[in-house]
Amino acid sequence: MRARSFFISTLKEAPADADVVSQQYMIRAGMIKKLAAGVYTYMPMGLRTIRKIEGIIRDEMNRAGAIELLMPIVQPAELWQESGRWEKYGDELLRFKDRHDRDFVIQPTSEEVITDVARQEIKSWRQLPVNFYHIQTKFRDERRPRFGVMRGREFTMKDAYSFDRDEAGAAKSYDTMYDAYCKIFNRLGLMFRAVRADTGAIGGSRSHEFQVIANTGEDVIAYCPESDYAANIELAEASSLLAGREAATETMEKRATPGKEKCEDVAEYLGIPFTKSVKSVVLAADRTNEKGEPLPAKIVLVLLRADHELNDVKAGHIPELKEGFRFATDKEIEAAFGSKPGYLGPVGLGEDVAVYADLTVADMSDFCCGANEEGFHYTGVNFGRDLPEPKAMDLRNVVEGDKSPDGAGELKLQRGIEVGHVFFLGTRYSEALNATYLDENGQPKVMQMGCYGIGVTRIAGAAIEQNHDDKGIIWPDAIAPFEVVICPMNYSKSEDVRNAAEKLYRELQAAGVDVILDDRDMRPGVMFADWELIGVPHRVVIGDRGLKTGEVEYAARRHLDEKVMVKVDEALDFI
Ligand code: ATP
Ligand code: MG
Numbered sequence: 005m006r007a008r009s010f011f012i013s014t015l016k017e018a019p020a021d022a023d024v025v026s027q028q029y030m031i032r033a034g035m036i037k038k039l040a041a042g043v044y045t046y047m048p049m050g051l052r053t054i055r056k057i058e059g060i061i062r063d064e065m066n067r068a069g070a071i072e073l074l075m076p077i078v079q080p081a082e083l084w085q086e087s088g089r090w091e092k093y094g095d096e097l098l099r100f101k102d103r104h105d106r107d108f109v110i111q112p113t114s115e116e117v118i119t120d121v122a123r124q125e126i127k128s129w130r131q132l133p134v135n136f137y138h139i140q141t142k143f144r145d146e147r148r149p150r151f152g153v154m155r156g157r158e159f160t161m162k163d164a165y166s167f168d169r170d171e172a173g174a175a176k177s178y179d180t181m182y183d184a185y186c187k188i189f190n191r192l193g194l195m196f197r198a199v200r201a202d203t204g205a206i207g208g209s210r211s212h213e214f215q216v217i218a219n220t221g222e223d224v225i226a227y228c229p230e231s232d233y234a235a236n237i238e239l240a241e242a243s244s245l246l247a248g249r250e251a252a253t254e255t256m257e258k259r260a261t262p263g264k265e266k267c268e269d270v271a272e273y274l275g276i277p278f279t280k281s282v283k284s285v286v287l288a289a290d291r292t293n294e295k296g297e298p299l300p301a302k303i304v305l306v307l308l309r310a311d312h313e314l315n316d317v318k319a320g321h322i323p324e325l326k327e328g329f330r331f332a333t334d335k336e337i338e339a340a341f342g343s344k345p346g347y348l349g350p351v352g353l354g355e356d357v358a359v360y361a362d363l364t365v366a367d368m369s370d371f372c373c374g375a376n377e378e379g380f381h382y383t384g385v386n387f388g389r390d391l392p393e394p395k396a397m398d399l400r401n402v403v404e405g406d407k408s409p410d411g412a413g414e415l416k417l418q419r420g421i422e423v424g425h426v427f428f429l430g431t432r433y434s435e436a437l438n439a440t441y442l443d444e445n446g447q448p449k450v451m452q453m454g455c456y457g458i459g460v461t462r463i464a465g466a467a468i469e470q471n472h473d474d475k476g477i478i479w480p481d482a483i484a485p486f487e488v489v490i491c492p493m494n495y496s497k498s499e500d501v502r503n504a505a506e507k508l509y510r511e512l513q514a515a516g517v518d519v520i521l522d523d524r525d526m527r528p529g530v531m532f533a534d535w536e537l538i539g540v541p542h543r544v545v546i547g548d549r550g551l552k553t554g555e556v557e558y559a560a561r562r563h564l565d566e567k568v569m570v571k572v573d574e575a576l577d578f579i
């Protein structure tokens with residue numbers, strides 16, 4: 005590629021609303037352009053990186069035996085109603101109507117559609133196992149789109165879905181994907197960690213997140229350097245709260261109305277994971293009169309910890325609520341509380357809870373309010389039934405220096421960016437959509453499923469968070485928009501320089517190197533600054549002075565001050 009025939013557009017300053025380095029550099033380097041909150045155009049420079057990320061993912065998915073298809077972005081509501089997620093997904097699901105007044109969604113993920121494909125196409129045990137994937141645009145109406153492509157609303161995800169005859173088969177499919185993910189993130193050139201993740205109400209231990217290590221990450225990971233133990237702290241914290249149950253009860257008794265259930269109990273009862281990502285959950289209980297006729301939904305409010313986003317909770321991590329309960333719609337919330345759901349925003353300590361309690365007491369009943377051992381307040385609702393004891397979890401407290409649950413050493417904490425997620429689904433969707441196959445004895449059986457996501461566009465941001473300096477991006481070779489840039493000095497004036505640059509350019513191209521020749525004829529300082537910002541990992545500078553002794557200058561983007569003079573004839577081999 006020649007710079008003149010390409011499109012390069014760099015900026016000196018990042019816009020004021022760019023809040024992390026990756027976002028600032030991607031905008032300044034002309035890789036992305038903001039269209040609306042969380043919605044970006046991938047400019048030519050950025051698209052090259054995205055395509056390379058997709059290429060590596062596609063390659064490893066194919067190697068692992070997954071089969072590519074392409075499911076629509078627009079999906080009919082009926083399938084989502086069938087799975088129950090139409091009600092449960094909440095505001096992150098973008099819904100709209102067509103001209104015939106039929107409901108549709110823009111897919112945030114594709115479990116429903118793929119299960120619909122499977123139930124039509126897979127008839128016999130002979131067709132299993134099978135793993136379908138696609139790389140497709142997603143839309144999640146994130147409450148707080150931020151960090152550029154890392155938490156966009158429109159973004160690209162690779163999502164795969166495995167179908168197996170039984171749990172053992174599904175476990176194997178899961179392991180195959182886990183291994184493929186390790187290969188993918190290695191090839192992408194990223195420092196990452198696979199960590200145990202919260203399986204929420206699905207239960208079981210089979211859920212791992214792939215976390216790119218970076219200080220700006222939104223997640224916190226507990227890991228043990230002496231072993232391969234690692235977990236997302238969301239999970240660890242949940243258990244630490246359970247471990248600290250007695251202390252919590254004590255604190256609570258000081259403040260709470262006696263005799264009422266604690267929020268964790270309510271959460272457990274409803275099948276909501278009591279984790280740090282649970283901020284507040286508004287539920288509706290469906291009611292009927294004695295004749296079985298529907299009554300207006302009874303709104304109940306469960307308020308948990310105050311850290312993350314409501315939509316995280318609504319978004320699929322809680323596939324099943326207890327029968328009779330569902331998430332309240334925005335309209336219902338407004339009607340019940342007299343304020344828009346946005347009002348349920350940041351929840352702090354005491355006073356806020358009191359507000360909610362007041363609001364809710366008018367509507368409810370039995371209400372309680374308390375605080376856990378960290379002083380976070382929570383409120384819960386007494387459903388008038390016996391609540392089960394929370395299930396024991398296999399994790400301990402996660403203060404740095406604590407003993408690792410596997411006993412191998414002490415735990416350390418670090419921040420990470422979730423770039424991939426593998427999840428054993430069991431029959432959550434296959435049962436709801438009745439996806440069955442006939443086994444060897446001709447008996448219908450429900451398929452066992454797994455789902456596996458990778459945030460293609462988020463990876464670009466995560467790679468930058470991990471690889472940058474004060475001049476700009478330092479791309480890992482595999483996903484750099486270009487691997488090598490040739491910077492000729494006085495390209496138009498010096499024939500020697502031009503000839504040497506053109507020759508090296510042709511040689512590198514012939515050798516299959518993704519090279520760009522900067523023929524823009526710019527002042528050296530401006531030209532260097534551009535490529536340092538864009539982050540091309542290898543740079544060759546060709547000037548008259550070097551050519552006098554038959555040399556060009558090479559520098560790696562990561563070590564710009566370690567310049568090496570290389571013989572012109574050896575430049576190709578050297579690079
Ligand atoms: P998060 O916890 O960051 O909200 P998630 O757990 O909701 O992510 P999954 O449903 O597991 O996301 O989706 C699979 C992958 O898609 C994630 O691991 C992440 O890499 C990517 N992803 C999810 N949400 C976004 C987003 N808003 N913008 C960009 N990528 C995203
Ligand atoms: Mg999310």
Ligand code: MG
Pocket residue numbers: 422
């Ligand atoms: Mg997550």
Ligand code: MG
Pocket residue numbers: 213422424425
């Ligand atoms: Mg996830």
